[in-house]
Structures are given as C-alpha cells and as structure tokens.
Amino acid sequence: MSTRPGLFTPIRVGALVLPNRIVMSPMTRIRAGAGCVPTESMVRYYSQRASAGLIITEGTHPSPMGRGYTFPPGLHSDEQAAGWRKVTDAVHAAGGRIFVQLMHAGRVSHSSLLPEHALPIAPSAIAVSGEVHTFEGKQSFETPRPLSTDEIPIVIDEYQRAAELSITAGFDGVELHAATGYLPNQFQVTGSNRRTDEYGGSLEARTRFTLEVIEALCGVRGADRVGIKIGPGFTVNDTFDDNPAETYTYLARRLNPLGLAYLHVGYDSGYGRGTAPPFNSIDLIRSVFTGTLIAVGGFNKATGDAAVSAGRADLVAYGRPFISNPDLVDRFRLDAPLNIPDGQTFYGGGDHGYTDYPTLSEQGRH
Template sequence: MTDQNLFTPYTLGSLTLANRIVLAPLTRNRAGQGLVPSEFAATYYSQRASAGLLISEATQISRQGQGYQDTPGIYTQAQIDGWRKVTAAVHEKGAKIFLQLWHVGRVSHVDLQENAAAPVAPSAIRPATKVFVNNRFEDVSAPRALDISELPGIVNDFRQAAVNAIAAGFDGVEIHGANGYLLDQFIKDGANVRTDAYGGSIENRARLLLEVTAAVVAEIGADRTGIRLSPVSPANGVSSSDPQGQFDYIVEQLDALGIVYLHVVEGATGGPRDVAPFDFGALRQRFKNTYIANNGYDLELANARIAEDHTDLIAFGRPFIGNPDLVERLAAGAPLAGFNPATLYGGGAEGYIDYPTLAEWSAAAQ
C-alpha cells in the first residue's frame, strides 16, 4: 500500500476502518425468492471487502417501497437471515458494512405493488423515468399522493428496517434520501406541491426525512446512522428551486441529530459533477461528523479532496463492479477493468462474482 491519504485508516464513530475507500450502494437486481439476497451475495460483497466501509445495495423497507424487480428487502425474517450471511462474510474479511434503507416512492410500477396498487408519492406527479420490471425497462406507473395519516407508518417502516438491519449483523444503516426516491421527492419542490405540514416551505419539505432520521437514531443510535443526499441530481425527474437553501438547512438539522456520516452525491448521479451550481463545501462546514464524497472520483481527485479537508471518505460505485480488488488496484496504480453492461442488472453469477482480481488476471495471462 502507498502512503497516500486514501489508504490511511479512519475512525468512523466507534468503528475503525482499514482505509478511506467506501463501496457505494449499487443496485444489481439479483435477489431470490421472497426478495432474499442472492445465494451469490455473500461472495459478491466479501470480494469487495478490502474497502474500509461497504454500503449495501438499496434495500426496500417494505413491499410498498419496492421499485425494481429482484431488489432485496429487509422486512421479513427470511430477508434478515439472508443478509446475515452477507454481513458474516464481510466481517470475516475485516470490513464494516452498512445497509441502505430504501423507499422508492413514485419510482415504481403497479406490477411490483401489492394488489397492483398505485405507487405512492408526496404529490400525484408522474415522473418521466423508467423502472426495471418484467425483465425489461418500463415507464413508471402513475402515483397517488400519500395522505398525511400514512406518513407515521412510513417513518415506522424505516425504524423497523433499521432494527432488522442490526439483527442481520450490519454495523449500521444508511437512510436513502437521494436520487429522486421517496424522501428526496418530499424534499424537492418539483415533486412536492403539498399544502400541508409536509409541503411548501423548506422546513416542511424536509420534515419527513428528519422524522425518519430521528426515529432511526432513537432506535439504533446516532453512531450507527448515516444518510445519503443528492442536492442537485436530476435523477428520476426531481428538481429543486433552491437546492442550496434546502440542503444547508437539512444538513444543519442532521448535524444536530448527531448522525455518524453524511454521504453526498456531488453533481448528477452517475453523470457530470458540474450539472448545477452548488457549494458542497457549505455542507461540509455545517456537519461535524464524517463526510463521504461520491461521484466521478479517481485516485488523484480523491487524494486531493482528502488533503484539502473537503471530505473524509470517498465512495466508489461502478469501478467496483468490474474491479472487486479496486483498493489494491488503486494502491498499485494499476489499470482498472470495465464491466459488461449486459450483466449489470439481473441474472446470476456472470458479471457479478466472476470478475477477476488483478492477481488472477495476471496469472491467467502468463
């Protein structure tokens, strides 16, 4: 290993991480019957456990929270038992792992909902986006607006999912407040035109996210609770008229709750970093605990931003798909492999656990 900043150990709350590299959440659509993690999931995550921290693929907190076929859940005993195999495999390699808690909101399809119900949303606005269902990408179904009386139940679903995650052996949870899913839909006024206590002002639109976070913190502790945000990402058709004001406020409130980390998608999810003007440093300044930066980072940029104290940890997503040993490749300055897009979503072992490490590739080439 080199002595570059990215490869130094880091203390995250009560956890000691081997390095500052994080596996970002990556949806792979490989859950089995009952939306239990795939039989290959333990291998997949353990292959990538040289990262200091792993964040699981987005995992729905309820049947209603599902938006894509074959994504895992954390609301049944079978799902808890399936995830326990994953956490055991990761811990055996010495890494730490958080579970990302997910409710997709309006980004869903009636074929995934119980009794073919309409997806739920802050407001009945159908986004121009698609979901993976029936083994293909289809337009989302028209959503219905959630009644205010339903919101405590959603908060409780997040709370119970956090309990279940700890029971499954996870070191903590990451609340998914990003990428145009339910909590992000409430935050952003392009998706939320409510006139009650959960719509209108910056404070009202942040209310559900903060209630969910407070409930999870009360249940499992702030040192085991992180959150992911994407202030300017247009993912899944969301938009905000004042992202800076909105997210400066949200981060101040999250800091007051004492959560262990803030994980920020800087720019458009999986796209350009400069999609819209935004001062990410302002979020860093408002949050006293760990800041995780994500989106478009390479080794040079990662080390520069750590040295500048812009961030503490760096989350890498797609580079980890074809490079299970990404940490070792970055440390060695080795080239990175690509991945087969045809096997990105769904399927079995192919394109999931069969990407070779650099050492395996070198041995095969000789």
C-alpha cells in the same frame, strides 16, 4: 513528512474505526432471489470486496410498498434478514464492515411491482417522466397516490422495523437513501412536494419526513451507526427544486446536531438521466456540515486522495471501479491497472459480470 490524511489513513466513522477511507458505494445490481431475499451470489459479491473501508449495500426496500425494481433485496421479513445475515457474516469474516442502505422508491416504482398492484405512494400526485423496468418490460411511470398525513407515521414505522431487522441481519449500521428521487427526496424538493400540511410548503415542512425517518433510525441503531445520502441539485427521477442550494444546506444544518456516523454527498448523474446543478454539491455541503462527510462522484485514486488531503471530504465512495475490481483497495495501493466494467452486466443476470471479475493475484500480478 506530511501529516495530511489520504485514502489509506485510518479513520473513526461513528462507532467504527475503518482501516482506510475507500468506501464501496451503494449500487443497484438487481440480483436478489424469490421474496427479495439475498442470494449466495450476493454473499460472494460483497465478501469479495470486504477490503473496502466500508461497504454500503445496494438500495434495500424497508417495506413491500418501497420496492422499485424487479429483483431488489428487501429488509422487511425474517427471511430477508436471514439472507442478509449470510452476507454480513461473510463480510465480517473477511475483515470488512457493512452498512445497509434503506431505499424506499416511493413514486419511482410501478403498480405491477407492488402488493395487490397498488399505485406507488408519494408526497403528491405527480408522476415521474419516462419509463420504469417491470416484469412486463418498460412501462410509463404512473401517477402516484399521495400519502395522507395519518399514513406518514406508518411509513416511518416501516423504516424503524427495517432498522430493527438490520440488527438481526448483522449490519454494522444503516444508511438512509435520501437522494436521486426516492421517497425522502420526493418530500424534500418543491417539484414533487405540493403538500399544504406539516410535510410540505416551507423548508422545515419539506425536510420533516427525512428528519423524522433519521430520528427513528437513530432510536434503534444509535446515531453513531446511522448515515444518510443526499444528492444536492441533481434532477435524476425529476427531483426538481426551486432553490436546491438553500434546500440542501438547510437539511445539512439540521443534521449537524444529531451526531450521525456520516453524511454521504455528491452526485449520481443517473448515467445520462437528469441534469447537474450549477454548483459543486460536495463543496456546498462541506461548507455547512460539521460531521464526517463521504464524497461520491466520478473520483479516481488521485482525485479521491486529493479530496481527502485537502479536507474536501473525509472519505470517498467508488461505484463502478468496485464492480469490476473486487480488490480495488489493493489496486489503488499498488497503482495497478483496473479491470474495465462491463455495462451490459450491471443490472440483473447471473454471476457473469458480478462475481467473476479477477483479482490481481488471479491475474498473476503482485
């Protein structure tokens, strides 16, 4: 009998023991309510998917200046924490586990979405190419305001406050979104960071912000309840780097001694935006990272199971399949057919395409 693990093999991830290795990937859905407070529909959406080994929420901004979308959830007010508490209580009641992904958009935003219509903030005054969705429709990205050296600790404190609120909100842990061109990623790569202070230039300086945020999160939650997501070499939102393999392997090595719950790695192609690297990002990081690794990037059941069995990853995250299959774990277990997701309902809107995808039992299948 084979002793190799598979998707249905239990695993300890930091402070948690998970019943399977199937992770619900963080996915932007743009359905929060007024004040960026989670809604009852979000309660249903996440609790429907509680059979995942671990749920990671959609990107959730840790401060008003971290907002990047029209209706994203936040975690910087008591009202938002209370709204999230309804989500986490429902997920836990259904037997699940859930981390919140903290996502500061940085320059991937627009002044019309931010307090007092302030310019987005970033490491350097370099705009993203293309357009951003606003309440007035698509608008060109603006040139962001570079953070002063003295302001950076304030932003880190905002992440820390969000981590404190994550306890009030009942989350099992937090994930730092440091991929796909958001604020930590903007500091990491040479294309968006032209600073000459201690937060720019060398590898050590460019990764300093990410590591200081991680340390702040660990100080609140404990390292065994903190994860981080990176996307080595992918250029969505203009995350260009002179030597991405060197940048991300350096970062992974710096994360090794921290004892994090996991490192979440792979690609997010942006569904047509950006380009892929000339290397396999999962295998690149697996070769240097010694902790628990979650792989993401176009896996199906067979390829995900093979990645775990071969030791390329410890867990596998699934995005679109979880959108249209709230019972994805059961469907994988039974080799049942999957519902096809409706791309027209991915972002914004009501419950259609959000909480109304049928389960196997609702389809009369076993």
